[in-house]
Amino acid sequence: QSALTQPASVSGSPGQSITISCTGTSSDVGSYNLVSWYQQHPGKAPKLMIYEVSKRPSGVSNRFSGSKSGNTASLTISGLQAEDEADYYCCSYAGSSTPVVFGGGTKLTVL
Amino acid sequence: QVQLVQSGAEVKKPGASVKVSCKASGYTFTSYGISWVRQAPGQGLEWMGWISAYNGNTNYAQKLQGRVTMTTDTSTSTAYMELRSLRSDDTAVYYCARVAQGLELLPLRYWGQGTLVTVSS
16 A cells, blocks of 8 residues: 555546646645656656656646645646656655655546 | 666566666766665555665665665766565566755656566576
8 A cells, every 4th residue: 555645547638637636644745845746658767747746847848737735735737648648656755764655656548 | 968777687586685786877976865666567656765875874665674775886876776585576677766956865856767676486
């Protein structure tokens, strides 16, 4: 069982917007603005898409945005494109013991 | 450009050890930490731990404490992850990753290509 909870799958049509949630606790997501999101295509290494809740690394499309409310973080992808079809993982700093935790991942299908 | 190149696939028997390498280039090795993340077949990402290439300080995931050791060789800009007492559920792709800035734990900005470790009798 993963430390952060994500829906197993989401889907949307090209051009639509989708949101993926990531629910943690007051010990991780709720306490730190250190949530990041990763995109992973089959057989490839993960790619950083969002960091520190809502910041985008250079080179990442502004169609990707992040937010947080309480213990839940969210990734929104607007103007869905076929190339967005991938697995998405959230990640948060969690303090001591095991300081980095991932969500179980969400498979995005572009219909 | 930042590159992390990992060693090749390994097949190990239960109870054995494996050591995966991650050779860094394109930046000052000792200015950053390296994290290790693994992914079992069809499963999600699991953070294993982190090592500072500056002073060798480590931070391991609690469930792997006692079985994992992370080291660096600054002369060759290479990080290593050794996992001992291998079990079948250690079968996974193992990734090294570098943070975006300094010696922080997150975010993981640059990733190696992954190394498949298969544990089978």
